[in-house]
Structures are given as structure tokens and as C-alpha cells.
Amino acid sequence: MGRFEEDKSQDTNSAIFHLTTAADCGLSSAEFTLACLHLNIYHDELKELQLNDNLMSESEGVEYLEKAAKHGSIAAILQVAQAFHNGYYGVNKDWLKAEKYYSKYNELTSASSDLSIQEPGYNILSKIAELYQHGGHGLKQDPLKSGTCTMRRLKQPWPQETVGLLTSGLCWQRRFGHFVKKTSNISRKNAIVQKN
Numbered sequence: 403m404g405r406f407e408e409d410k411s412q413d414t415n416s417a418i419f420h421l422t423t424a425a426d427c428g429l430s431s432a433e434f435t436l437a438c439l440h441l442n443i444y445h446d447e448l449k450e451l452q453l454n455d456n457l458m459s460e461s462e463g464v465e466y467l468e469k470a471a472k473h474g475s476i477a478a479i480l481q482v483a484q485a486f487h488n489g490y491y492g493v494n495k496d497w498l499k500a501e502k503y504y505s506k507y508n509e510l511t512s513a514s515s516d517l518s519i520q521e522p523g524y525n526i527l528s529k530i531a532e533l534y535q536h537g538g539h540g541l542k543q544d545p546l547k548s549g550t551c552t553m554r555r556l557k558q559p560w561p562q563e564t565v566g567l568l569t570s571g572l573c574w575q576r577r578f579g580h581f582v583k584k585t586s587n588i589s590r591k592n593a594i595v596q597k598n
Contacts (some may be wrong), residue, residue: 433470434478437463460492480509497533497541504530527555
């Protein structure tokens with residue numbers, strides 16, 4: 403932006419025009435960037451570009467977000483899922499749609515080794531399990547599907563630091579579990595100190 407201007411100032415109108423034209427042609431990154439601009443979400447594309455408050459439109463932002471998700475933008479798919487799950491950006495909660503978008507996100511990212519993925523698969527499966535556990539907002543409660551998601555979640559790769567904590571917790575339980583059972587009202591830290 404601004405590289406063709408003599409004073410190197412930003413030509414915001416021109417940038418918005420070209421971004422809108424690209425979005426109208428179905429370019430998902432342009433659609434996602436416009437959605438972020440309208441909804442005031444952090445974005446990597448054209449970071450210095452901001453819309454004036456009078457140009458921001460939540461409904462336009464959601465529309466661009468859904469278009470970007472339909473055109474395969476992984477970040478947009480996650481944002482749309484969260485919007486329908488929690489009712490963000492003026493969207494009515496719709497857990498059926500949230501589950502659909504969470505599942506699509508998980509499907510697209512589960513085979514990926516990309517470290518820039520915003521939400522790991524086990525977190526997404528936890529959210530899907532939670533939706534099915536409680537039901538509502540258009541989604542039928544289904545404890546069986548919730549359990550299936552929970553089991554799939556446990557089979558997902560976990561970050562090393564989490565595995566380390568789980569492993570140390572199991573070792574601690576084997577070594578000190580008998581002592582904690584006797585002193586259940588004492589915290590684990592105090593139990594270790596007293597054991598030593």
C-alpha cells in the first residue's frame with residue numbers, strides 16, 4: 403500500500419476497492435481479510451489497513467466470513483464455527499452449523515503438519531463433544547456421539563508438554579496415591595512435603 407504514491411501515504415480507498423474486487427471474484431484470502439476488517443479481527447493480510455467506523459458492517463463481515471469458509475479458508479472455517487457456537491458477531495447460536503464447521507475444520511487440519519494451525523484437533527473434538535453432550539440451538543443431544551468424539555480426542559496427538567504433565571501425574575499417583583487417599587483433605591503439594 404502506498405508504493406505508488408509520491409508521499410508514500412496509504413491509499414485506503416484503492417486498497418479496499420481491489421480487496422473487494424478480489425473477494426467478489428471468490429478469492430478466499432480477500433474475503434477473509436474483508437471479514438476481519440468489518441469485524442475488527444486481527445488479520446495477517448494488509449495489517450496496516452483499517453476501516454473507518456462508519457464503513458464497518460457486522461453483517462457484511464459475517465457474510466464475507468461465510469464466503470471465505472465456503473471457499474476453503476481454514477481460519478474462516480474456525481471463526482464461523484465459533485460464531486455459530488457462541489453467538490459472536492450478531493449471529494444467532496446454531497450448534498448444528500457450528501458442529502458442521504468444526505468437523506470440516508478438523509477434517510482439513512487433522513492430516514496437516516502445519517504448525518500455524520490455530521486450534522489443535524483435540525480441542526476441536528472437545529468442542530464437538532460438548533455440543534453433542536448438551537444439545538440445543540438446533541442440535542439434538544446425542545451422548546453417544548459425544549462419547550465417540552471424546553474417544554477420538556484421546557487418540558489425537560497431544561503437545562509434548564501436556565504428555566509430560568500427564569505422565570508425571572500418573573507417576574506421582576503411583577508413588578504417592580496411597581498417601582493421598584489417607585490424607586485426602588491435604589493438597590498434593592503438602593502431601594509430598596509431608597511424605598518426604
